[in-house]
Amino acid sequence: MVIGAGHAGVQAAAGLRAGGYGGPVTMVTTEAHFPYERPPLSKEALDQEVDAASLSFSLSLRPHDFFTDHRISVLRGQAIEIDRLSQRVQITGGRRLGYDHLVLATGASPRRITLPGAALVGVHELRTMSDALALRSALDRARRVVVLGGGFIGMEVASAACKRGLHVSVLEQGDRVLGRAVSPPVSAAVAAHHRAEGVRLLLGDQADRVVGRNGRAVGVQTVAGEWLPADLVVLGVGSIAEDGLARRAGLATDDGVLVDEWLLTSDPRISAIGDCASVGDAATGTSRRLESIQNATDQGSYVAARILGDVPPYHALPSFWSNQGALKLQMVRSVPGHDRLVVRQGDAGFSVLCLQDGLLTGVESVNDSAIHMAARRLLSRITPTEIELEEVDFDVRKLARRAMTVDAALPGSP
Ligand SMILES: Cc1cc2nc3c(=O)[nH]c(=O)nc-3n(C[C@H](O)[C@H](O)[C@H](O)COP(=O)(O)OP(=O)(O)OC[C@H]3O[C@@H](n4cnc5c(N)ncnc54)[C@H](O)[C@@H]3O)c2cc1C
Numbered sequence: 044m045v046i047g048a049g050h051a052g053v054q055a056a057a058g059l060r061a062g063g064y065g066g067p068v069t070m071v072t073t074e075a076h077f078p079y080e081r082p083p084l085s086k087e088a089l090d091q092e093v094d095a096a097s098l099s100f101s102l103s104l105r106p107h108d109f110f111t112d113h114r115i116s117v118l119r120g121q122a123i124e125i126d127r128l129s130q131r132v133q134i135t136g137g138r139r140l141g142y143d144h145l146v147l148a149t150g151a152s153p154r155r156i157t158l159p160g161a162a163l164v165g166v167h168e169l170r171t172m173s174d175a176l177a178l179r180s181a182l183d184r185a186r187r188v189v190v191l192g193g194g195f196i197g198m199e200v201a202s203a204a205c206k207r208g209l210h211v212s213v214l215e216q217g218d219r220v221l222g223r224a225v226s227p228p229v230s231a232a233v234a235a236h237h238r239a240e241g242v243r244l245l246l247g248d249q250a251d252r253v254v255g256r257n258g259r260a261v262g263v264q265t266v267a268g269e270w271l272p273a274d275l276v277v278l279g280v281g282s283i284a285e286d287g288l289a290r291r292a293g294l295a296t297d298d299g300v301l302v303d304e305w306l307l308t309s310d311p312r313i314s315a316i317g318d319c320a321s322v323g324d325a326a327t328g329t330s331r332r333l334e335s336i337q338n339a340t341d342q343g344s345y346v347a348a349r350i351l352g353d354v355p356p357y358h359a360l361p362s363f364w365s366n367q368g369a370l371k372l373q374m375v376r377s378v379p380g381h382d383r384l385v386v387r388q389g390d391a392g393f394s395v396l397c398l399q400d401g402l403l404t405g406v407e408s409v410n411d412s413a414i415h416m417a418a419r420r421l422l423s424r425i426t427p428t429e430i431e432l433e434e435v436d437f438d439v440r441k442l443a444r445r446a447m448t449v450d451a452a453l454p455g456s457p
Pocket of ligand 1: 046047048049050051052071072073074081082083084085120121122123148149150151169170171196285288316317318319333334335336337339362363364365366
């Protein structure tokens with residue numbers, strides 16, 4: 044049984060069938076909509092030119108007859124309790140279902156901050172299809188939008204609102220946008236792009252309160268004393284793992300459901316994957332929770348393969364993308380952090396090579412896809428002397444081709 048029918052849950056269920064599993068597969072989901080893609084909710088779904096009525100169809104994660112064709116039951120309801128002794132899950136509506144193996148793919152939900160005025164009409168958050176449809180119709184009526192939080196979702200919403208010709212301000216408490224996710228050169232490029240589009244960026248400041256009149260938001264008062272009039276306020280202040288179900292069942296949690304390198308929880312009959320899972324690293328004693336499509340789908344595929352047979356511990360390169368108007372951002376990172384950054388200009392954009400202890404450990408690209416794809420093949424293999432960082436005509440693609448040739452010549456290569 045799989046709890047949650049997002050990217051991770053659907054991938055796990057589909058992976059079980061693809062791997063030849065013949066037993067019953069049930070997915071439990073709280074969502075009213077057919078399983079759908081989440082990234083477009085802050086991008087295409089807010090675009091006036093995209094037809095709202097067709098959204099839930101066009102964003103489907105799988106064709107509509109996929110689940111019946113593959114004998115995957117999709118059960119609407121909320122899993123409210125796991126009885127680990129009897130291996131049963133209590134679902135709303137009085138239903139109790141048994142499991143041989145349980146996969147928690149419960150995702151994350153928007154972080155809720157204690158902000159006066161956050162419950163006023165006109166204040167929106169964005170996680171689900173229903174949130175996106177509500178935000179979309181609010182954008183249809185809005186003139187002035189204030190986005191709280193300069194992370195990916197906040198900047199993507201700002202971009203969509205700006206494209207509609209609305210007056211947009213973004214309030215970010217850090218000193219740069221996307222500060223927790225990308226290096227300063229990428230933050231600077233993103234900020235410059237949005238400012239050029241007409242977005243007002245207020246950095247190093249935060250909302251003190253949302254002010255309302257007759258129950259509706261009319262503006263945001265900032266801590267630094269700015270008054271930002273608004274008929275629409277969007278909260279984009281991060282997400283928290285949906286790990287309450289696991290915690291209530293006595294599973295180990297800490298900013299997510301704690302899993303080992305096989306994505307198993309502290310109960311070997313329960314796995315956790317995707318946004319809700321925090322994967323432990325036995326070598327360092329740390330754990331890391333990621334929120335990305337690559338992470339959710341890779342972990343979904345992995346857990347299906349592991350249920351079906353012997354597999355090595357889970358390993359994947361964490362990657363992420365974001366589209367903001369004309370900006371296409373791509374990030375990949377083998378380990379967090381860096382001690383050196385090298386910026387390489389491309390034809391239409393640039394890439395930032397992140398180095399740690401002499402190894403290339405990350406690549407962040409802005410409108411520079413070809414270099415990005417070449418550089419990611421070199422991660423954790425190339426030292427600065429080898430990549431001749433200071434050479435003006437240094438060519439990442441040539442180096443990637445050379446590395447592939449060396450790989451092909453190694454014994455055991457296919
Ligand atoms: C607006 C937005 C834009 C994004 N853009 C990008 C992007 O450009 N690139 C990228 O890589 N990532 C992006 N992400 C992140 C990406 O969408 C997530 O990392 C991914 O969807 C996680 O998949 P998941 O299956 O783990 O969780 P989810 O997709 O959140 O699915 C979990 C599901 O479980 C259900 N559920 C939870 N608890 C229960 C319960 N007790 N019983 C039954 N059902 C339950 C939830 O309702 C939900 O439907 C974006 C996210 C958002 C919100």
